[in-house]
Amino acid sequence: MAEASAKNGHGAAKGTSNGRARIWGGIDLGGTKIEAVIVDARGEVLGRARHVTPVKGGPGEVVKELYGALGDAAQTAGVEPTKLAGVGVGAPGSVDANSGTLAHTSNVAGGWEAPYPLASALGDLVGGKVVMGNDVQVAVAAEYKLGAGRNYRSVLGVWWGTGVGGGLVLNGVPWRGQGAAGEIGHMVVKANGARCGCGRRGCLEAYAGRAAMERKARAAVKQGEKTILFDIMHDKKRTRLASGVWARALKEKDPLATRLIDRAMEMMSVAIASVINLLDLEAVVIGGGLGSRLGMPYVERISDAMHPHLFSTERNPAMHVAELGDLSGAIGAALLAGPQM
Amino acid sequence: MAEASAKNGHGAAKGTSNGRARIWGGIDLGGTKIEAVIVDARGEVLGRARHVTPVKGGPGEVVKELYGALGDAAQTAGVEPTKLAGVGVGAPGSVDANSGTLAHTSNVAGGWEAPYPLASALGDLVGGKVVMGNDVQVAVAAEYKLGAGRNYRSVLGVWWGTGVGGGLVLNGVPWRGQGAAGEIGHMVVKANGARCGCGRRGCLEAYAGRAAMERKARAAVKQGEKTILFDIMHDKKRTRLASGVWARALKEKDPLATRLIDRAMEMMSVAIASVINLLDLEAVVIGGGLGSRLGMPYVERISDAMHPHLFSTERNPAMHVAELGDLSGAIGAALLAGPQM
Structure with missing residues (x-):
C-alpha cells in the first residue's frame, strides 16, 4: 500500500485515491524506550510520542507497545494510524528487511532468539505494510538526508x-x-x-x-x-x-x-x-x-x-x-x- | 581515441576505422620492475615484457623505460605500440587520474616530489591518450574482472x-x-x-x-x-x-x-x-x-x-x-x- 502512494505523487495533496494520506509513521525500538514519529513527504515531524519498552511479555507485548506509541504520535499529528501511507521500524539486532523479522536483539528483553515476524505482526494492527531496518542504519540515513550529513x-x-x-x-x-x-x-x-x-x-x-x-x-x-x-x-x-x-x-x-x-x-x-x-x-x-x-x-x-x-x-x-x-x-x-x- | 573504439564495438573486428586495433596496452610501474602487457577486448594477454625500473635519471628516464617495455610487449604480440587503442599505467604513490600526474611515489627513485605529468609524457611517445590509476586499485580491478574475484x-x-x-x-x-x-x-x-x-x-x-x-x-x-x-x-x-x-x-x-x-x-x-x-x-x-x-x-x-x-x-x-x-x-x-x- 505504501509504495503506490509514496512513489506516484509529486503533488502536495494530503490525500490519495485509496484514502491514505501522504504521511508516514516511523518507530525506533530501543532497549529502554520506543520513539514514534509521524512525518510528511519532506520528512518534517508532524507528531511524536515516546513509550517505555516493555520488559515482560516478549515480542507480543513489544508489538502492542509499538502500535501504542505510533497511535499516540498519530494523535498528536491529528491523524488516524490506519491512514498512514506506510510505517517503518528501526530495531537493534538482526533485522531481515526482506522477511520483516527481528532476531538476536540482546538489547530488548525476552523471546527474540528465533526470528520474530515483527513487520507482519505490527502490520496486522496498522492495517498495512510495515518495513524494517537496522536502527543505526536508518538513523544514519536520516542524518544523511535531513541532518548533519x-x-x-x-x-x-x-x-x-x-x-x-x-x-x-x-x-x-x-x-x-x-x-x-x-x-x-x-x-x-x-x-x-x-x-x-x-x-x-x-x-x-x-x-x-x-x-x-x-x-x-x-x-x-x-x-x-x-x-x-x-x-x-x-x-x-x-x-x-x-x-x-x-x-x-x-x-x-x-x-x-x-x-x-x-x-x-x-x-x-x-x-x-x-x-x-x-x-x-x-x-x-x-x-x-x-x-x-x-x-x-x-x-x-x-x-x-x-x-x-x-x-x-x-x-x-x-x-x-x-x-x-x-x-x-x-x-x-x-x-x-x-x-x- | 581509445574511447570511441573501446565503447562502440561488440563485434570481434580487429581494426577500427581510425586504424587503431581493438587491443590495449597496460603497464605496471613498480619500484624495481616495470611489467607491460598487451591485451585484447576480453583481457587476454597477447604479449608481455618486463623491464628494470631505472634508478637514475628521474621521471624522464622512467617514462622512456615505460615506453620501451610497452614496445617490447607489443612486439611479442606482433603489433605496433602506436596502433594500440589505448594505454593504461598503474603506479604507486599519489596518482591524479584526472590530470594524469604522479607524485609522492616513494617506491620509485628520484624526482617525484612535485606532480609529474606522466600520462602526457608517455602519451607523446605512444601517440595517443594514456590513462592512469593507482597500482593496487587497478590490480584489484583486474582480479575482480578476470581473476579470483x-x-x-x-x-x-x-x-x-x-x-x-x-x-x-x-x-x-x-x-x-x-x-x-x-x-x-x-x-x-x-x-x-x-x-x-x-x-x-x-x-x-x-x-x-x-x-x-x-x-x-x-x-x-x-x-x-x-x-x-x-x-x-x-x-x-x-x-x-x-x-x-x-x-x-x-x-x-x-x-x-x-x-x-x-x-x-x-x-x-x-x-x-x-x-x-x-x-x-x-x-x-x-x-x-x-x-x-x-x-x-x-x-x-x-x-x-x-x-x-x-x-x-x-x-x-x-x-x-x-x-x-x-x-x-x-x-x-x-x-x-x-x-x-
Whole structure:
C-alpha cells in the first residue's frame, strides 16, 4: 500500500485515491524506550510520542507497545494510524528487511532468539505494510538526508551509546553489504586488547561502549577508586550510568569518568581514522546517546585525536554531531517506509 | 581515441576505422620492475615484457623505460605500440587520474616530489591518450574482472608486499572515495603499537609489510638472534629480503622468519576482519609479492585467524589468492584504458 502512494505523487495533496494520506509513521525500538514519529513527504515531524519498552511479555507485548506509541504520535499529528501511507521500524539486532523479522536483539528483553515476524505482526494492527531496518542504519540515513550529513555524498555515522554502532552512506546509497555492514564497534582497535561484551578482544566497543565503560567503572570502585559517577546515578534515580550521568561527572572533572571517556575517545579516533584511511569519506556524523549528549566539544577532540592516524592529511573528513537528536532513528524508520527525497 | 573504439564495438573486428586495433596496452610501474602487457577486448594477454625500473635519471628516464617495455610487449604480440587503442599505467604513490600526474611515489627513485605529468609524457611517445590509476586499485580491478574475484560483486583486495596496499570493489564498482581510498595498510590494528614506515603508530603495515619485517629482522640480528634469512638473501644475490627469501626461510622453519610472518598474519587477520565487520563483503583476494608467493596455505591461516574477530560468523567472506600473479597490475592498467567487460 505504501509504495503506490509514496512513489506516484509529486503533488502536495494530503490525500490519495485509496484514502491514505501522504504521511508516514516511523518507530525506533530501543532497549529502554520506543520513539514514534509521524512525518510528511519532506520528512518534517508532524507528531511524536515516546513509550517505555516493555520488559515482560516478549515480542507480543513489544508489538502492542509499538502500535501504542505510533497511535499516540498519530494523535498528536491529528491523524488516524490506519491512514498512514506506510510505517517503518528501526530495531537493534538482526533485522531481515526482506522477511520483516527481528532476531538476536540482546538489547530488548525476552523471546527474540528465533526470528520474530515483527513487520507482519505490527502490520496486522496498522492495517498495512510495515518495513524494517537496522536502527543505526536508518538513523544514519536520516542524518544523511535531513541532518548533519545532508551536504555530503559519502558519510560514516557512528552511534555512540550503550554499544557503538555504525552506518555508511556511500555515494548517496546506504551500504549494507550482505546485510550486516556497519559494525564499527567491532572493528579491532587493539589486537589482543580488552575483552568486549561480544566475547571478542580489542573491539572499539570494549573501550568506548557505555556498557563497557560502566563495567570498568564498577571494577575500579571495587578496587577502591573514588568516583562521583554512582552518586550522580543515584541522584538521577537511574540504575545504569546513562549518558547524562557521564556528562555530569565530566563537567565536575571526576578523574575516573575523565580517564574512561578519554580512553573511549582515543579508541574512537583510532577506529574512525582507520575507516577514513580505508574508505576516504567526506564526513563523519557522531550520534547516539553519548555522542549527542557530549556534543561538539567532544567530537572536536575525537577529530584532533584522529589526525596522527590519518594517512591522507590533505583531505580530512568533516566531523559533525548528529542533528536530529533522539528522533533520528524514528525519522529514519519513517523514511524507510516511504517519502522519496 | 581509445574511447570511441573501446565503447562502440561488440563485434570481434580487429581494426577500427581510425586504424587503431581493438587491443590495449597496460603497464605496471613498480619500484624495481616495470611489467607491460598487451591485451585484447576480453583481457587476454597477447604479449608481455618486463623491464628494470631505472634508478637514475628521474621521471624522464622512467617514462622512456615505460615506453620501451610497452614496445617490447607489443612486439611479442606482433603489433605496433602506436596502433594500440589505448594505454593504461598503474603506479604507486599519489596518482591524479584526472590530470594524469604522479607524485609522492616513494617506491620509485628520484624526482617525484612535485606532480609529474606522466600520462602526457608517455602519451607523446605512444601517440595517443594514456590513462592512469593507482597500482593496487587497478590490480584489484583486474582480479575482480578476470581473476579470483570474478564470481563476486563486492571484494576487498589486499596487496601484501613491501607495504600493504588495498583496493575495494563495492557492488561492482571500484571504490576510490575522494581518490585516496584503500589504505588498509594504514588501518590501526594496535593503538599505540609499533612505529610504521609512514611515521604513524600501530598500522597494519608496521607489522605485515615486508620492509617493516626486514627492519625487525635486522634489529633482531643486531641483538644476536640467529636466522638464515640473510644467508638466503646472499645466496639469491639480493640486497633485500624479497618474498622468495621469506618463503625459503619459512620452508626451512627459521624461527625468526616464522615468528615475524606469524605476527604479520595475525595483524592481517585483525585488519581484514575489521574491514569485513564494517563492510560485510563477499570475498577477499590476497595478492602482492608476498601474498602470491606464500599462496593458499597462508591465506587459509589468515582466514582461520580472522574467525575470532568476525562479528557475523554466519557469512564469512570467501578467501582467495590472486590468480593473475605478477600481471594483475599491468592487466588492470590495460583494463583502465579500454576493454569494456
